[in-house]
Amino acid sequence: MCKKNNLMFVAAIALAIALAGCDWFRKSSARETIFDKIVNIPKELVLEIPQLPPLCDELPGLKNGFADIQDGKLYYEEEGQGIPLVLINGGPGGTHHTFHPYF
Numbered sequence: 001m002c003k004k005n006n007l008m009f010v011a012a013i014a015l016a017i018a019l020a021g022c023d024w025f026r027k028s029s030a031r032e033t034i035f036d037k038i039v040n041i042p043k044e045l046v047l048e049i050p051q052l053p054p055l056c057d058e059l060p061g062l063k064n065g066f067a068d069i070q071d072g073k074l075y076y077e078e079e080g081q082g083i084p085l086v087l088i089n090g091g092p093g094g095t096h097h098t099f100h101p102y103f
Helices: 002-026
Strands: 061-067 072-078
Touching: none
Parallel strands: none
Antiparallel strands: 061 072
16 A cells, blocks of 8 residues: 555656646747747738639530439539449549549
């Protein structure tokens, strides 16, 4: 039992020292540090972002729309010629825009 009390005492002292050491980061200094979290963005860097149409709207021959199904709608796109290809939502980690040049 004495061994357990000694271990708890040592753990309490170590915790107190660790918590006291955390105050070191909060020291005020004359210089700005990364811990100050001061954000300064000059107005010259803030630019208006132009509104651009989606890239798919510019593809020639692309037909898209919604098909009515039982309790909702299903979005579809149709383009190109040949054997139909069905792409299921949730592909390999991104949007389908990267596939368009290959169809």
